[in-house]
Amino acid sequence: xxxxxxxxxxxxxxxxxxxxxxxxxxxxxxxxxxxxxxxxxxxxxxxxxxxxxxxxxxxxxxxxxxxxxxxxxxxxxxxxxxxxxxxxxxxxxxxxxxxxxxxxxxxxxxxxxx
Amino acid sequence: xxxxxxxxxxxxxxxxxxxxxxxxxxxxxxxxxxxxxxxxxxxxxxxxxxxxxxxxxxxxxxxxxxxxxxxxxxxxxxxxxxxxxxxxxxxxxxxxxxxxxxxxxxxxxxxxx
Numbered sequence: 001x002x003x004x005x006x007x008x009x010x011x012x013x014x015x016x017x018x019x020x021x022x023x024x025x026x027x028x029x030x031x032x033x034x035x036x037x038x039x040x041x042x043x044x045x046x047x048x049x050x051x052x053x054x055x056x057x058x059x060x061x062x063x064x065x066x067x068x069x070x071x072x073x074x075x076x077x078x079x080x081x082x083x084x085x086x087x088x089x090x091x092x093x094x095x096x097x098x099x100x101x102x103x104x105x106x107x108x109x110x111x112x113x114x
Numbered sequence: 115x116x117x118x119x120x121x122x123x124x125x126x127x128x129x130x131x132x133x134x135x136x137x138x139x140x141x142x143x144x145x146x147x148x149x150x151x152x153x154x155x156x157x158x159x160x161x162x163x164x165x166x167x168x169x170x171x172x173x174x175x176x177x178x179x180x181x182x183x184x185x186x187x188x189x190x191x192x193x194x195x196x197x198x199x200x201x202x203x204x205x206x207x208x209x210x211x212x213x214x215x216x217x218x219x220x221x222x223x224x225x226x227x
Contacts, residue, residue, distance in 0.1 A: 035215050043202060044117075045218035091157065100145060101170050102206075102216065104157035 002027045004094050006105035013082045014113050020067075021077045021108045023092030030054075031097030036066070036077045039107070040088040048090070051075065053097075079110075087112045116140065118219035120205050126225045132193040135222045139186050139207030146188040147216060148180060151202040160203075163188055195226045 003026045013019035025034070036048040051059045051068050058066050063083075067076045079086055092105040119138040127133050139146050147170075148160040159172040163182035180190040186207070192199055202223050206216035 037215075037218075042220060043204075043223075044220040045204065045206070045216075047215040047217070050215050099170065100147060100162040100164075101159045101172070102147070102149075102157075103159070104149075106156045 002029075002032075002094055002096065002103050004092050004103050004105040006090075006092055006108050008108045009106070010109045010111070012111040012113060013079070015082055015084060017082055018078060018080045019082055019110065021079075021090050021092075021110070023075045023077070023105055025073050025075065025092070025094050025103075027073070027094065027096070029096050033095050033097070034066075034068070034075045035093040035095070035102070036064070036075075037091045037093060037104075038086075038088045039091060045091070049077065082112050084112050084114060086110060118205055118207050118217050120203075120219035120222050122222060123220065124223045124225075126227060127195050129195055129197060129226055131195050132191060133195060133224060134189055134191045135203055135205075135224070137188045137190075137205030137207075137219060139188070139205075140217055143207035143209050143217070144186055145208045146182055146186060147206045147208075148188070148190050149204045149206065150174075151204055151221070152200075157204070160190065192224075197226050200224060200226045 032053045034051045037045045049061045063080045089107045093102045145164045147162040162170040166182045177193045182188045202221045204221045206218045208216045
């Protein structure tokens, strides 16, 4: 069974600084997709960024970028120029190609200090 | 464009009762999935519906069931509630989850007393 591991239960960063959240996953499949979701106190899960496994280029969305290391099965999220609104729980998620089932990590709570 | 709407936002039920949660997906989205979120187990997949058919089911007891209507709205039902069913239940919809990722609702917070 596929698993997703986020080894940092909590992280903190100063406003305007950069922070990296770690995620590793375990799968024997070659066709899969990876996501980072943000869950603020409002509870709604918000898609931050996604990565197709077949693409070697790392995905980027404004201040958010990933470091996708397929051989190492690592998918870290880098947040640049951190803002107070970035404070939330961040979840790494995996979905196998052809499946609709997202497998989530336990999450990392990010605190942004002014 | 309206987002994914879940009702009710909060619910308190007594052990042994049953409960029905509702989810209205984004217009045009035909896939609806349900997840249970608890502090101990994290986010766990319950089931996924597409065009009124259950395509995938997670590892939950038969007390958990769902359905999807012709307008893509979905309901999930939990019968004979247990204290351990207290959780945030999240619904997500998508046209194509693999390419675009799911859009989630704000969830229903269920408390079983």
